[in-house]
Amino acid sequence: MLAFTLKRLAGVVPTLFILLTATFLLVHLAPGSPLDGDRPMPAEIRANLEAKYHLNEPLIQQYGRYLLNIAQLDFGASYQYKDTSVNDLIATGFPVSLAVGGFSLLFALVIGIPLGIIAAVRQNKIADYLAMGGSLAGISVPNFVLGPLMILAFAVYNDWLPAGGLGGWQNYVMPVLALGTMYLAYVTRLMRASTIEVLRSPFIRTARAKGLSEMRVFVVHVLPAALLPVVSFLGPGAAAVLTGSVVVEQIFGIPGLGRFFVTAALNRDYTLVLGITLFYGIIIILFNLVVDVLYGWLDPRVAYR
Amino acid sequence: MLLDVNNLTVDFTTHSGTVAAVQGVSFAVDTGEAVGIVGESGSGKSQSVLALMGLLPDNARVSGSARLAAGNEQGPIELIGAPARRLRSVRGARVAMIFQDPMTALNPHLRIGTQMTELLRRHLKTSRREATERAVAMLEAVRIPQAGQRLKAYPHQLSGGMRQRVMIAMALSCEPALLIADEPTTALDVTVQDEILETIAELRQQTRTALLLITHDLGVVAGQCARTVVMQHGGVVEQGTTEQIFTRPAAAYTRDLLAAIPRL
Amino acid sequence: MTAAVWRKQRALRAASGNSLGRDAWRRLAANKAAMGSLAVLGAITLAVIIGPWLSPYDYFSQDYDAIWQAPSLANGHWFGTDQVGRDLLARTLAGGRISLMVGIVTTLVSLVIGVSYGAVAGFVGGKTDALMMRAVDILYSLPFMFFVILLVVFFGRNLFLLFAAIGAVSWLDMARIVRGQTLAIKSQPYIEAARMAGAGTTRIIARHVVPNLAGIVVVYVTLTIPQVILFESFLSYLGLGVQPPATSWGALINDGTGEMSIAPWLVLIPSVFLAVTLFCFNFIGDGLRDALDPKDR
Numbered sequence: 001m002l003a004f005t006l007k008r009l010a011g012v013v014p015t016l017f018i019l020l021t022a023t024f025l026l027v028h029l030a031p032g033s034p035l036d037g038d039r040p041m042p043a044e045i046r047a048n049l050e051a052k053y054h055l056n057e058p059l060i061q062q063y064g065r066y067l068l069n070i071a072q073l074d075f076g077a078s079y080q081y082k083d084t085s086v087n088d089l090i091a092t093g094f095p096v097s098l099a100v101g102g103f104s105l106l107f108a109l110v111i112g113i114p115l116g117i118i119a120a121v122r123q124n125k126i127a128d129y130l131a132m133g134g135s136l137a138g139i140s141v142p143n144f145v146l147g148p149l150m151i152l153a154f155a156v157y158n159d160w161l162p163a164g165g166l167g168g169w170q171n172y173v174m175p176v177l178a179l180g181t182m183y184l185a186y187v188t189r190l191m192r193a194s195t196i197e198v199l200r201s202p203f204i205r206t207a208r209a210k211g212l213s214e215m216r217v218f219v220v221h222v223l224p225a226a227l228l229p230v231v232s233f234l235g236p237g238a239a240a241v242l243t244g245s246v247v248v249e250q251i252f253g254i255p256g257l258g259r260f261f262v263t264a265a266l267n268r269d270y271t272l273v274l275g276i277t278l279f280y281g282i283i284i285i286l287f288n289l290v291v292d293v294l295y296g297w298l299d300p301r302v303a304y305r
Numbered sequence: 306m307l308l309d310v311n312n313l314t315v316d317f318t319t320h321s322g323t324v325a326a327v328q329g330v331s332f333a334v335d336t337g338e339a340v341g342i343v344g345e346s347g348s349g350k351s352q353s354v355l356a357l358m359g360l361l362p363d364n365a366r367v368s369g370s371a372r373l374a375a376g377n378e379q380g381p382i383e384l385i386g387a388p389a390r391r392l393r394s395v396r397g398a399r400v401a402m403i404f405q406d407p408m409t410a411l412n413p414h415l416r417i418g419t420q421m422t423e424l425l426r427r428h429l430k431t432s433r434r435e436a437t438e439r440a441v442a443m444l445e446a447v448r449i450p451q452a453g454q455r456l457k458a459y460p461h462q463l464s465g466g467m468r469q470r471v472m473i474a475m476a477l478s479c480e481p482a483l484l485i486a487d488e489p490t491t492a493l494d495v496t497v498q499d500e501i502l503e504t505i506a507e508l509r510q511q512t513r514t515a516l517l518l519i520t521h522d523l524g525v526v527a528g529q530c531a532r533t534v535v536m537q538h539g540g541v542v543e544q545g546t547t548e549q550i551f552t553r554p555a556a557a558y559t560r561d562l563l564a565a566i567p568r569l
Numbered sequence: 570m571t572a573a574v575w576r577k578q579r580a581l582r583a584a585s586g587n588s589l590g591r592d593a594w595r596r597l598a599a600n601k602a603a604m605g606s607l608a609v610l611g612a613i614t615l616a617v618i619i620g621p622w623l624s625p626y627d628y629f630s631q632d633y634d635a636i637w638q639a640p641s642l643a644n645g646h647w648f649g650t651d652q653v654g655r656d657l658l659a660r661t662l663a664g665g666r667i668s669l670m671v672g673i674v675t676t677l678v679s680l681v682i683g684v685s686y687g688a689v690a691g692f693v694g695g696k697t698d699a700l701m702m703r704a705v706d707i708l709y710s711l712p713f714m715f716f717v718i719l720l721v722v723f724f725g726r727n728l729f730l731l732f733a734a735i736g737a738v739s740w741l742d743m744a745r746i747v748r749g750q751t752l753a754i755k756s757q758p759y760i761e762a763a764r765m766a767g768a769g770t771t772r773i774i775a776r777h778v779v780p781n782l783a784g785i786v787v788v789y790v791t792l793t794i795p796q797v798i799l800f801e802s803f804l805s806y807l808g809l810g811v812q813p814p815a816t817s818w819g820a821l822i823n824d825g826t827g828e829m830s831i832a833p834w835l836v837l838i839p840s841v842f843l844a845v846t847l848f849c850f851n852f853i854g855d856g857l858r859d860a861l862d863p864k865d866r
Contacts (some may be wrong), residue, residue: 001786010469013708014703015706015707015711016708018711019711022711022716023719026719026720026723027574027723028651029723037591050582083650133374136848136851136852137848137853139845139847140795140844140846140848140851141844141847142799142802142803143846144802144803144806144819144822144826145822145840145843145844146607148822148825148829148836148840149828149836149837149840151829152830152833152836154831156829156830187482196565201409202404202406202409202410202784203409203410203411205404205410206402206404206410206411206412206430207412207471208360208395208396209358209360209396209401209402209724210396210397210423210424210427210475211392211393211394211395211396211397211398211424211427211428212393212397212423212424212427213427214389216423216427216712219410220415220423221415224414225413225414236709237599239710239712242712243712243714245807246714246807247807248801250807251475251826261715261718262807262808262809265718265722265807265809266807266808266809268722270722270723273719274719276715277712277715277716277718277719280712280717281711283713284711284712285710285711288710289414297798298414300414300459300461301413301459301461304653
């Protein structure tokens, strides 16, 4: 088990390296310099600025500096907000995005797992058709459609929930629903499919042949095996939730990291866009590592290999 | 009579209509007796025994009668249509089963020990420690070396033959009156097949457990069973003592099966 | 659009040519939800292709005498107009052209990359396979949507980059699936038989591997198209996708969100078109999968 964890940990290194190198090369392959504004800049000021951002050094030296800074978790200064470091912006924005994303994922799991199980157990009955039709609809309605529609229904036509901003828990209801619905649909479908597959496997017949109660058969034999695909979905799921939070924060005016990201992208704030991409990249890679190790722990066959 | 099956019928409702898998099968097993059910795949032999145990999927409709001696003062239990609770107290305790593929019949996510003790604790109501001791004793009885340590192993860490031994040890651990073995050697190497059959025979002698052996291979039946039932297309073609079936087969189908046995 | 699906469907039938292909087709035809989706999708596609020629309005002309007109048959603006008086019907159809085109072209890009990559990895096997799949794993764990945005930010916003960027990241699933399927096919006895009969690798891939991949590839194509349409809408919604005066459903929804409280139809109508299209694709994809692999239902 320890060897397995260490092996996975070592596997992260090339991924991180590729992430860092790819982003670095992208920045330097990009046409134009971030210093190119609407008006031409006096040569002297330009030289000063280039020196300040080390743009005048050879590429390999810049790469070394870049790696060194990231190793120290220092993403540099924002081009746009002159006095604010990217680190500060991440420190302000990420907790907010984490709360919205975390609750959304939790919402998807807490509702989706039981729903998928019910659909599987009642396969080809009314409950199954309702759950499957509903989840197919859920997958087909993007968060940037669901969000505005919810604002119309719950904030404009009725004054039930605040349309945006951050305050009490009421502010989280619509963003979490808008972001979580699609993953709820995914989790439901995944859970249904895997439960049906496990229920068909011979070892479940063995468990029944042993005279165990249906409860024990389900909790001890079916559930752990059926949950495995959902566990492996957590990695890409978390990445997708972080991505989705970019839109949802935009719709509901939530001051999270995703909103900074879009503003930075629209304003071509190179360092901020790069910093957030790197930060999310590292977060997602580390999260995948945790999920991998968790999976290996849950499925004895994986670690054994 | 330990088990008396009368006019057993199994139908499956599918998208394309009703499929009759078993059509009026009758046979009986006496206490401690070994009976073989022989037939090609699709002859309804597996469906028949799964029907007895109430293990068929929801789209199966079972009718007929199957009476199992209760093993106490009470009269025989009717298995067909019995309440789920009743069936569960029979399964694993009075009637145990082992299946074709030990690779998939054991739960890959649970340790051998967990799978063995949950059965013992369910039916014998023993403590965790007694269950573990019994499990070790059973593993030793099927000649698994280092039985104590094997309890901590997962199924994928054992060989195919070893897994089937674990299945046998588990099935017999509650001292059932009847062991149903559904193609127990088909998925195994030829060299291991005989060992498994020997192990079953040996343990049966000690415990006087009756055996219902389902196979497509008349050769397997010859060495194990006193009586044989031959099935084809969901019905019984003929039944009798194994000697009778081998020396004076009545049905043409039985003669075909006999002709198919390789001779050395 | 639908034509593509139909063509693939026929290709699949022709490729397998046996009762399995015909069975799958019959099962799909019996699936009312999937056939209904196919009809709706066909109608939307047809409208998007020929609609702009028939419409009296174009999608970019402003008309300050007719701003914020609610949808009505009487004034000729069936879907209403926006804040500068552009006809929403014309804009929805024009946007649909872009959304569907991005969906199909990009899926084709990912199809070509994914199938060749997966088939090579699966067929060659061994160390090459391990290395190639490791690369896919690495790409898989990168936050690709952020990467696409990064690309768009650095290299400017244009449609071609959008095709390339989304296509470059959406082939991963296809590569994995195709590789798995190829591995499974490779170990089939009839491949061994073909090899013994002296068939070369190219011939084996063309005659045996590719036809057997057709089914799973068709399913994944129908499931990738809605995904790609969704990506494009997502980027356009953020203002990072197609640029004015061109538009797409995502861009229309973005425009409409700003005017939501005054003119809700501006967000409702493109939303319905986008959601219904995605829904139909997903239904067809599900239907195809069930038809090819009936054990699940």
